[in-house]
Amino acid sequence: MTASLSSVNGDRTNGAVPVPASKRKWNWAWLGLVPFLAFLFLFLLLPAYGVIRKAFIGADQQFTWTGMSDAITKEDLAFRQSIKLSLMTALLGAVLGTMLAYAAATAQRPRWLRSLVTSFSGVAANMGGVVLAFAFLTLLGTQGVGTKILKTFGWDLYEGSFRLSSFAGWVTVYLYFQIPLMVLVTLPAIDGLKTSWREASSNVGGTSWTYWRRVGLPVLAPSMLGGFMLLFANSFSAYATAYALNTGAPLVPIRISNYLQGDVSGRSPMPFALAAWMILIMAVAMGGYLLLRRRAERWRT
């Protein structure tokens, strides 16, 4: 195959510069990726391109920033709420998730605990959506069992501003998938903490606190920070859970769907500009996560 192809390929390479045979063969091998690339092009890149195009091209077919800036100014509340919610659940999720992962990784008894935590995290991290919203409604809704139990202990949940359909409620519900996601992200890093490091630290007189401050946390930091960014992205893009709790929630994903359903003509750039912002934010957060993950793998052997 190589011989027959290289002659065909020969006239493509300008003739002047001699190209190594391996390089010529290779051009053709890329053809094998065509089905995969075509599929992604059609069903991932074209929709993404459609969003970006509609966000930046105005009614007069000219490039414009107004769609994007309008989205920010008109949906200022949604952006603020979404970012606040994502920061809050990512921060809480990262800290609590790392604590849970550490507790599960270092527990010696019972033996099945660790695999239970990992498997359950796999389920819960992907739960989200309608099921999760319903579960919390039956627990902490106005008529929830948990609400009633807390009341008998003298804590009236609904006395203040707590509602499952508003900020504090979203945070509580989102943590149900954020914490397990963090567990899955940090568990490998926690396994990478070698007992010999701890022993070395205590041999030179270090306390538990010095160990964590000087060894443990610096080693875990890239995974924790990476996990934080992943969680931020995860929360910022979550739609179904928030929608099932409150179909009119002032959050960016919900606003996108409200606009899409309200304006079928597709002429308003609003939903597309919001989606373009979301893609941008996702790209930054996921890029940060991937870079930090590479950094975190340095300690793993």
Add this chain to the structure above:
Amino acid sequence: MADVTPSVSGAAVRRRRTARLGPNLVLAAAAVFFLAPLLAMARFALQNVPVIFLGRSTLFKNYSFEAFAKAFHAPQFQGTLVLTLKLAAATVLCTLALLVPTALYVHLRLPKARGLVEFLTVLPYVVPPIAMVAGVAAFFRPNARWFLNSNYALVPFYVVLALPFTYRAIDAGIRSIDVRTLVDASRSLGAGWFTTMFRALIPNLMTSIVSSSFLTATVVMGEFTIAATLSKATFPVFTFQYQTSSARGGVALALLALVGTTMLLGMLTLLTRRGPRRRAVARF
């Protein structure tokens, strides 16, 4: 460990116990936080006692599957469930048809493309479902309405949605076996590419193929965003709508979906544990 070495002083044992106090509290709190919503949901679906009347005397009264039975007889139940199962099957088939050859091809013929393909498979994270729907509205709605009218229009988007998980599962499976030797052995025995693929490679990749199929199925069975926004009557969409007319019925369906997916994932764990040394599933 302290019990094995009798010379360890009582103080050291105590110190270890107090050192475990924090982690054990974390585990206990996590157990409450993660189990309580599930138990509350199960109680709500199974017990016909409003919370106001719930007390010591009524705690174990009126349990039945009546809410499930009612939901099963709802007019849309069967149709939406069948549609979701069909979508899951179609998505699994498409995923496998697309990814198994691609991953094998990259492994055997184009190792240089591995970085690019891996990068492409994580791209769906950058375009979350709700942005994808906006993209569908922006591109497919004006250009290919006929395509969106079919319920199966969801399939390619579900393939993309599950791509980060499924590609990794298949790729990990391929890396854990010696594909090149298998191919060389099969070819030298006179087998064509078709026979090599179906009689040598696929049987050896069965664990990762099954696990990526299960992952795909769980994604499809829980997907709400795209289906709801494109007005397709899938099972999750029906669950959400049914809840507005029958609160207990909706919760019963949600519970059913949860038990279903958990069982799939549980089977997956068992399967991969027994399989080859490498973990075939890695969440991104």
